[in-house]
Amino acid sequence: xxxxxxxxxxxxxxxxxxxxxxxxxxxxxxxxxxxxxxxxxxxxxxxxxxxxxxxxxxxxxxxxxxxxxxxxxxxxxxxxxxxxxxxxxxxxxxxxxxxxxxxxxxxxxxxxxxxxxxxxxxxxxxxxxxxxxxxxxxxxxxxxxxxxxxxxxxxxxxxxxxxxxxxxxxxxxxxxxxxxxxxxxxxxxxxxxxxxxxxxxxxxxxxxxxxxxxxxxxxxxxxxxxxxxxxxxxxxxxxxxxxxxxxxxxxxxxxxxxxxxxxxxxxxxxxxxxxxxxxxxxxxxxxxxxxxxxxxxxxxxxxxxxxxxxx
Numbered sequence: 001x002x003x004x005x006x007x008x009x010x011x012x013x014x015x016x017x018x019x020x021x022x023x024x025x026x027x028x029x030x031x032x033x034x035x036x037x038x039x040x041x042x043x044x045x046x047x048x049x050x051x052x053x054x055x056x057x058x059x060x061x062x063x064x065x066x067x068x069x070x071x072x073x074x075x076x077x078x079x080x081x082x083x084x085x086x087x088x089x090x091x092x093x094x095x096x097x098x099x100x101x102x103x104x105x106x107x108x109x110x111x112x113x114x115x116x117x118x119x120x121x122x123x124x125x126x127x128x129x130x131x132x133x134x135x136x137x138x139x140x141x142x143x144x145x146x147x148x149x150x151x152x153x154x155x156x157x158x159x160x161x162x163x164x165x166x167x168x169x170x171x172x173x174x175x176x177x178x179x180x181x182x183x184x185x186x187x188x189x190x191x192x193x194x195x196x197x198x199x200x201x202x203x204x205x206x207x208x209x210x211x212x213x214x215x216x217x218x219x220x221x222x223x224x225x226x227x228x229x230x231x232x233x234x235x236x237x238x239x240x241x242x243x244x245x246x247x248x249x250x251x252x253x254x255x256x257x258x259x260x261x262x263x264x265x266x267x268x269x270x271x272x273x274x275x276x277x278x279x280x281x282x283x284x285x286x287x288x289x290x291x292x293x294x295x296x297x298x299x300x301x302x303x304x305x306x307x308x309x310x311x
Contacts, residue, residue: 092118092151099155102137102181108153111135112143120145136181162192162207164200165222177201192223195234199225206231209248215256219265230275240271247277254280 092114097105111131125143132153133141140156161175163183170183172191177200194203203223210233211217222234231248233241243251251274258264258280264272268288273281 091116092120092123092149094150095153096150097153097155100137100157102157102160103135103155107135108132108155112151112153120147120149120151123151125151160188160191162194162200162203163188164203165193165195166197166199171200173200175204177203193221194223194225196225196228198228199223202228206248210252213252213256215259216252235265237265239265239269242271242273242275244275244277 095109095112095114097108100108111134112128113131123145125145129141129143132138132143132155137157138155139158142154144152144154146152158174158178158180160172160180162173164171164173164177164179171179172181172183172188173179173194179200192203192207194200194207202225207223210220210223216233219235219237220233221236224232224234224240226232230245231243233243235241241255255264255272255274259266264282268285268291269282270285270288271283273283
């Protein structure tokens, strides 16, 4: 049959292809195939009787292996794991979120992408953390699995520093000048207003400097960056203070001294220009200009009248 008779006529066997040999009695199998061949021969000859239902078991095993291989090739193994483990007590049914103030809990849950049958075993916490960290207010995020069925999400949010106006757009920025989110009013209305190109990035140090002068800081409504070189201060009463590019502290000190002595900032003026080292230029409002012109005309008329009487 297979010429496996304990090596008889071994010396007469000739070499063949793929490791097979040929002898006078037939084909001689390689050593590794001889035992499986003997088992197969005994099965076909009836010496070995297979167990009952062995054909059914082998068929089921074949289909199971085929299904697993197909799932592997098609990339469906994670889905299969999710489906099995979620129905055995590992489905996520509780999420604990901490550290959020500006970020909506609904937005966080959406980033977790839970579908009601998500298994904690197959859940990718790192991928979920990256999605949560992409939310506008989130600076740092962590997602932790607590078995058997809980997710813990902890976030650290960015700190709002100012409202940045560029053109007609208003945005909330942090101290580094990075935009966090559009400004829509609410509790952030009390943040400092910084205006102009480059204002968001340069505002932190300058706002801190102005806060060192409480008499002035309490009146400031906006910080305006001019040509990315210097600052103007816009006061609550509409007066604009034009500061120099260098020597801001000296200019502010001189301004506050004039205000204490002459009440400069309470007058009907439009701006105070402190950019020149040798003089201070004060611009009146249009109404003040009219009143001043009228007053000067009346003074001139009075002097003329007095001079006529003396003649």
